[in-house]
Amino acid sequence: AQSVAQPEDQVNVAEGNPLTVKCTYSVSGNPYLFWYVQYPNRGLQFLLKYITGDNLVKGSYGFEAEFNKSQTSFHLKKPSALVSDSALYFCAVRDLRDYKLSFGAGTTVTVRA
Amino acid sequence: DTAVSQTPKYLVTQMGNDKSIKCEQNLGHDTMYWYKQDSKKFLKIMFSYNNKELIINETVPNRFSPKSPDKAHLNLHINSLELGDSAVYFCASSQGLGPRGEKLFFGSGTQLSVL
Numbered sequence: 001a002q003s004v005a006q007p008e009d010q011v012n013v014a015e016g017n018p019l020t021v022k023c024t025y026s027v028s029g030n031p032y033l034f035w036y037v038q039y040p041n042r043g044l045q046f047l048l049k050y051i052t053g054d055n056l057v058k059g060s061y062g063f064e065a066e067f068n069k070s071q072t073s074f075h076l077k078k079p080s081a082l083v084s085d086s087a088l089y090f091c092a093v094r095d096l097r098d099y100k101l102s103f104g105a106g107t108t109v110t111v112r113a
Numbered sequence: 114d115t116a117v118s119q120t121p122k123y124l125v126t127q128m129g130n131d132k133s134i135k136c137e138q139n140l141g142h143d144t145m146y147w148y149k150q151d152s153k154k155f156l157k158i159m160f161s162y163n164n165k166e167l168i169i170n171e172t173v174p175n176r177f178s179p180k181s182p183d184k185a186h187l188n189l190h191i192n193s194l195e196l197g198d199s200a201v202y203f204c205a206s207s208q209g210l211g212p213r214g215e216k217l218f219f220g221s222g223t224q225l226s227v228l
Binding site: 038 | 117153154155156157158161163168169171203205210216217218219220221222
């Protein structure tokens with residue numbers, strides 16, 4: 001079985017400061033890892049994914065994520081947060097051998113001006 | 114053009130009623146999904162169809178029945194609605210299930226409220 005943990009329900013940062021949203025995963029094989037963002041009253045939007053290769057993955061809106069196999073983590077980062085980054089962020093994992101994408105519980109990010 | 118569209122956006126109904134939610138994608142994708150998001154924002158897959166074939170059927174009550182008339186459409190019919198069915202239901206699609214870890218494209222959701 002595969003699972004994702006997002007240990008923080010909420011992350012609050014000031015605009016211009018670095019933003020980190022944490023994610024750890026558990027799969028029996030090699031993982032596909034994803035980050036999605038949900039703005040209020042909207043569906044989820046894809047930010048980035050890790051399949052294989054370079055551990056640092058760059059995505060939309062200036063976000064990046066670092067895959068760390070030894071720590072089974074896939075933290076989302078942005079060097080300088082914007083107020084418009086305030087949203088709900090979901091980490092997701094899929095085992096290579098499984099069709100199902102399992103989502104974490106989500107982390108609400110609030111960026112204050 | 115909306116890539117994944119679902120209707121209605123809001124659905125308010127009484128317990129015991131039967132209702133349907135429709136989903137259409139114009140991306141030419143082979144795979145479509147239904148997800149349920151509860152009041153705590155937890156997102157859980159319900160069903161997935163690949164080329165009109167059911168490939169994921171999670172532990173969902175029999176009252177929920179998906180129908181895929183063609184690759185571009187995946188509808189969700191719910192019989193005998195219960196209070197616990199109140200949630201936001203998201204339709205999504207992807208290119209396929211293959212080794213590239215295809216990303217999902219989500220609709221904007223249907224907020225179902227059962228009274």
